[in-house]
Amino acid sequence: MASGLLILPQEQIERLLASYGRAVARRRRQFYLVLIALALLAAVAGRYGEVDPAYLVQHFSNFTSYFGRILPRLSYEHFAADVADWYWNLSAWLKLLVDTILIAYLATLIGIVGAFTTAFLTAQNTGPSRTLRFAVKRFHEFCRTVPDIVFALLFVAAFGLGPLPGILAIGIHSLGALGKLFTEVVENIDMQPVEGVRSAGGNFVETVRFAVVPQVLANFASYALLRFEINVRSGTVIGIVGAGGIGQDLFVAIRKFYYTDVSAILLMIIVTVALLDLITERVRHRLARLESIR
Amino acid sequence: MTTRRTYLTPSPAVLARYPAVAAAARRYQTWAAMWLTAGLAFTVFSLWWLDIAFGELGIGLVQLGKLVALMFPPTPGAHLALLLHAMGETLAIAFLGTLAAAVLAFPIGFIAASNTAPGALVRFLTRRGLDTIRGVDVLIWALVFVGVVGLGPFAGILAIAVSDAGTFGKLFSETLETADRKPVEGIVSAGGTKLQAIRFALVPQVLPVIISQVLYYFESNVRSATIIGLVGAGGIGLQLSEQIRTYDFDQVAFVIIMILATVAAIDWICGKLRFYAIGRSTAPTA
DSSP: OGGGSOOOOHHHHHHHHHHHHHHHHHHHHHHHHHHHHHHHHHHHHHHHTTOOHHHHHHTHHHHHHHHHHHSOOOOSTTHHHHHHHHTTTHHHHHHHHHHHHHHHHHHHHHHHHHHHHHHHHHSTTTOSOHHHHHHHHHHHHHHHHSOHHHHHHHHHHHHOSSHHHHHHHHHHHHHHHHHHHHHHHHHTSOSHHHHHHHHTTOOHHHHIIIIIHHHHHHHHHHHHHHHHHHHHHHHHHGGGGTSSSTHHHHHHHHHTTOHHHHHHHHHHHHHHHHHHHHHHHHHHHHHHHHHHHO | OHHHHHHHSOOHHHHHHOHHHHHHHHHHHHHHHHHHHHHHHHHHHHHHHTTOOHHHHHHHHHHHHHHHHHTOSOOOTTOHHHHHHHHHHHHHHHHHHHHHHHHHHHHHHHHHSTTTOSOHHHHHHHHHHHHHHHHSOHHHHHHHHHHHHOSSHHHHHHHHHHHHHHHHHHHHHHHHHTSOSHHHHHHHHTTOOHHHHIIIIIHHHHHHHHHHHHHHHHHHHHHHHHHGGGGTSSSHHHHHHHHHHTTOHHHHHHHHHHHHHHHHHHHHHHHHHHHHHHSSOOOOOO
């Protein structure tokens, strides 16, 4: 059986085994060091975070019974009546859900318009000036690093309650995020059309319009749709700070322990988000195909 | 100027010579105009439905300008120690939340991946469960956990842990699915069990990617942890919302700068760690 195998002399085998053992031992040592470091960090963080596993174990039944309590009582005999009872406020919630989607739409639009007008300035290959490029890039960074709900809080203080502060808050955050993505798309274009338009005497606007935009439009649309998905999710929570959408009602339902309302609204949100994801994913796949054909 | 125009937009004579090109261009223009009109109409409808008045916008912008003016100069007020402690709490929430989520999601990833799942039905149910968890925003999870364990950072940790376990479960399972099958076959043909195949063939392949994903989400969770304080789940968010409520905008500005600086520092550190873990940057797209 083993006749074809090369059998090494004993001392060579031992040497190889020893070096293998050393390599494994080194990796093990590294692994345990990382583990110890993580444990130490976790202990420190646990003190800061007031972690109390005993409390969690003790009150874990709270958690499970919470989900028991928010579920509606549905019986087989009068199923329709029970569902109607569960969704007693359906028309108001539907309106708020439409509000949420429209807030996300308008916010995405702000993001698209803002990012579209600035991405050509920040891209390395089309940006007309270095200082401008640097300044606009920092502006994008600022817009996307401040959480949208913080913007929402500020804008509620300035504009008052309602959907307007929510739209602006999510819109500014989208501007920052899309600005970065759009810039990267522009930086990855084929430069030959740009050279063509420039050599024909085109100025900045003409170069962008005739050489860059046709190349990037499909990718821009794809990223914008992805952003729309994210914004619908944000739209469901900005109501917590009073910036419109269904979050307000959900917040009240959770805070005031209207248990079945919580599950009713959550189910509506989850289904809507899943449906919109499905639709936009299909469109994005079509756009990707369009992109690969071109 | 005029000569430039003649180069960039085709003259009628050129269009007449290539009727097919002209027709395609016209079709494209009508198509674009249609979409733009539809988008515009929908925008107008949205503005009408949400009852947004542009007068409001002007008044609000003036008000916002006043608030921004109040922000200068940013100052911690008399609460520097408190704010630093809150920021530490925020980092603790993000760290423990991410760690717990990763530990929870690691086995779930194997159950949800098509090449390691114990059964199609189990896999399907796990995936739908993960989808549901991800459909609920972390802020809502925080609200729920405040109801379960009371106000404080512990609720925030649990919220991030559960919410990100949903995300990690999906990411880990996708990573497992794209892993190379050949090492697994090697182990199995050498007489290894399924568990040994996972331990010696799959885990070494996916671990660097998983570490990179976890680091990436730690960065994003530092951002999330700054806001869950708004609903009472600990961290700097609580201070922020209090200051906005009491119109201490110079302190608001200080807290925002603090958040930006911390996020930048964490991003930098995670970038280094990621480089150390896998030698190149592979942030997940999406």
